[in-house]
Structure formats: C-alpha cells, structure tokens
Amino acid sequence: MTPLLSVSNIQKTYGHRIGCTGVNFDLYPGEVMGIVGESGSGKSTLLNCLAGHLEPDQGEVLFDTRAEGLRDTMTMSEPERRMLARTDWAFVHQNARDGLRMGVSAGGNVGERLMAVGARHYGNIREQAIDWLGRVEITEDRVDDRPSDFSGGMQQRLQIARNLVTGPRLVFMDEPTGGLDVSVQARLLDLLRGLVREMGLSAIIVTHDLAVVRLLADRLMVMKSGHLVESGLTDQVLDDPQHTYTQLLVSSVLQV
Amino acid sequence: MSDYNFAYLDEQTKRMIRRAILKGVAIPGYQVPFASREMPMPYGWGTGGVQVTAACLTPDDTLKVIDQGADDTTNAVSIRKFFENTAQVDVTECTQEASVIQTRHRIPEEPLTEDQILVYQVPIPEPLRFLEPRETETRKMHALEEYGLMHVKLYEDIARHGHIATSYAYPVKVEDRYVMDPSPIPKFDNPRLESAAIQLFGAGREQRIYAVPPYTKVVSLDFEDHPFEQMKAEQDCDLCGAGHTYLDEVIVNDQGGRMFVCSDTNYCATRCDAGHRGRLSPEEDAA
Secondary structure: OOOOEEEEEEEEEEOOEEEEEEEEEEEOOOOEEEEEEOOOOOHHHHHHHHOOOOOOOEEEEEEEEOOOEEEEOOOOOHHHHHHHHHOOEEEEOOOHHHHOOOOOOHHHHHHHHHHHOOOOOHHHHHHHHHHHHHHOOOOHHHOOOOHHHOOHHHHHHHHHHHHHOOOOOEEEEEOOOOOOOHHHHHHHHHHHHHHHHHHOOEEEEEEOOHHHHHHHOOEEEEEEOOEEEEEEEHHHHHHOOOOHHHHHHHHOOOOO | OOOOOOOOOOHHHHHHHHHHHHHHHHOOOOOEEOOOOOOOOOOOOOHHHHHHHHHHOOOOOEEEEEEOOEOOOHHHHHHHHHHHHHHOOEEOOOOOOOOEEEEEOOOOOOOOOOOOEEEEEOOOOOOOOOOOOOHHHHHHHHHOOOOHHHHHHHHHHHHHHOOOOOOEOOOEEEOOOEEEOOOOOEHHHHHHHOOOOEEEEEEOOOOEEEEEOOOOOEEEOOEOOEOOOOOOOOOOOOOOOOOOOOEEEEEOOOOOOEEEEEOOHHHHHHHHHOOOOOOOOOOOOOO
C-alpha cells in the first residue's frame, strides 16, 4: 500500500538551534497521526515543514498526488504546491483568526475555497456552504454573519468547515482545541472524530493535550528538543510509555 | 514662453514612463511599477494620470480633460490649464477633436477611435487590495492567476444585498489573464472598455501603470446565476432626453426635487445643440 505522506529525515534549524531533526514516518490513507511534546519541542516547526509553510534544511516530504503518484512537495513548483494546499490539503490553525477572513461572512469563508478551485455558480456555492455549516453545527441563519460575531468555539468549527469543504485527503491541525474551554473542546473533538471517520481523512494533529490524541489519533509520536523520542500506537504509547520523557508526560496529566 | 520642459516632466522621466506604458501595453492588465514623480498637485487629484498624459503628449496633440464626465469641474479645469501652460498644446472640450483624453471615473459617451488615447486617473490599482492587504501576496496571486478571492467579494455582495451591488470599480478580466481594476468608472462603462482607442491607467501614489490595448477582450467578472448587468438610472436625461447615457442625479431644491442629466457634459451639450429636448429643457424661443 502506498503511503499518503512519506517523510524522511526532515531537519530544520534556526541558526545553530535545532527546530526539529531526523524525523521519519509514513502516514497511510485514513490514518490519524498525533504529535505531542512540550512547548518548544519542535512540533509546530515539524508541522509547518510538512505543510510547506517552512522550508526544511534537508529531507523530503513525499505526497501521493492524485495525478502523478508520489511527489516531493519540496521540489514541486510553487503553483503546484499552492494548488495542493487548497485542494488536497487543509490546515487548521490554533487561532481561528489565522485561518479565517474576519471581514467576510461565514458563507463567504467556506465558499472561498470552492471559488478558488473554479466554482462560479452562486446558488451551488451557497448551498454547499450551508450544508457544511450544518455539519459543524452552525445553523443556517448564521451564514451571513461575520466570524467576528462568533464565539471562539464557533470560529474554530467554521475554520474546520472552510478547510474540509473541498474534500481534502490530508488535514494538518495545529492545536485545534487550544484556547477553548473544556466543554467546547469535548464537542469539537466529538465533531472532529465524526468527520475524520466519515470522510476517511488522514490527519496530522499537533497538540500538547494527551486527551486529544487519545480520542483522535491512531498513532502517536512524542517529540522532545527537536528529536522524536518515541512513537507507536496511541494506546500503546500512553499506557506503556518507554522513554523517560514520555513517562513524565503521561504522569503529569492531572486526574480529576 | 514657458520655463518648463515640454509637458512639465524632464525627458528622462518621460522615457521611463513610456517604457512602463509599453510594457503595460505588451501585457494587458498587468500592473507595471514605475518611479512616480512628485507632481505639483496632491495625491488623489490625478498625479498618475497627469504623468501618463505628459509622457504621451506631442506638440501636435489636442487635449481634453474630464472629471466624472464633466469638462468644467475643478479637477478637469486645473489639469487642462496645467498642460496649456507647460506644453502649449491645443485643448478642447469636444470628444471627437481630442487626440489625448485624460479622464477621472468616466469613459466619454461618444465612441472613441483608433487615433485617440484615453488616460485614466487611478486611486488604487490593486483590485484585490481590500480583500488581501499584503502586496507580496497579491502580486503572487496575479502571477499564479489565483483569482478565487475576487469572487468572494461578489459573493458577499449577493449574500448581503441579493444582487451584485458593486456599482463602480467593477473588476474585469483582461485577455483571459489578468484581473484588473478599471479605476472607479461606473459599471455602466465596463462593456465599453473594449474600445478602438488605447487605454492607459496611471496610479501616481501607488506607482503603477497598466494598459488595455485597442480591441482587447475585457470581461466583467460574475457568477453563472448572477450575470453581470450594466446599470444606470431608469430615466432619460432631463436636458437632452437621451435614454442611453449614464446619468447624474442632481438635487435641485429641499422639497425632494431632483433631475437627471448626462454625466458627459460635452455629449449632452452636443445633443441639445442638435435640437434634442428633455423634460426640463427651457421653453423654445418664440422666434
């Protein structure tokens, strides 16, 4: 089976400081990969390298494109990479403001990706936008409201709808539940889990919240100081951590 | 005798502007950066248009300047005087007689010919500006032909007003390639951008020049189910009775009185002289 994303030997340094180094993994279709670690461990650097927002110093990221099979996204031309970023890929930012156009209505935000790939029929665009808002539990009467009128949880759900409307195959998520209170987090996670299973999405989720990966991720990678220290099935890593740092991480979770 | 070089700008500057114009003509709709000069008028008064006009003028040219279609408004009068003083060219108010026409926010009603140059004053040349504030990003979007965002603006219009409410500076696609801001002309004028005359756009503060060569394909953006519509007031001109021209609404008293007149004053006057009458035309002389 061809992996959807094949990452080998990614390294990114900031001057003489290491961002992340020596990362290798394959992601298969329908699989959700979690990346956990403390602040400054290189999770976000790694995610940004994979999504093409940062250029890694070395290594390759192969993506299974629809037309030509495995292609290195680093050596791809920029138009191709940007095309990929608005069709087959999606990126959910931690802060919804980074991923939304705050001056444009919810419907316009969802419709933008459709229009970017050539949709030119207003009625169809709007219908799809309303359909997707419904799927993320935003009612139809909010379709013409701006995201600035939405609560934090709604903004995050809107961002997810905007990203998934073109039916991407790979979703990058950078702390999708960060900054939300726990009850809203729970609903969002429930929603995400439903969507990921229903659409057969592959996803890479960066988070420092072990509960999030326990719920969503099939596999888990633990990072520390830019290095991958442990990886495996989520339940296996969390229930039987081998590396001292992972043990520390698992034991630091507050029990209520 | 004037102490200025012909048409105010020095010859090297005019060469530089002509190079930018030639590049603009070669790539229709593409915004060519140029080293805009300080002009003896404030930004927003047509510094870009004036520089383009100065670079195009020859001593044999006849110049016409209009502002919102009118020959006799402050902006038009002062720019016309400026070139009378610095270039000693002939000036006219008659569209057919002019070889160079500088305009602010209108295309003359009279169809233009291959012997004419139409120069637009442009405040903001970037059609994507209010949607995407980063210049680096908009340039990239033009380069890669990523114009989905332009339709987001039209989508927002329909979502809010039920129809495409943008009525001026309506975005167009030139030669199936570049999306262009036609300067704030009313969208009534959009179909008339496909013209026999060469059309040059100058933005002084933003330092951009772009062009639409004669007979170039210019398509107004729209949706399949909300096609582009030309728009004008549903009246006839109250002075010349024309039903096919773009009209200005003029408030005439504080009891709700109003009249509609052609925004192109020269066209209206010509029609009046030819005997056309409107609703508010003065009574015919008994003689």
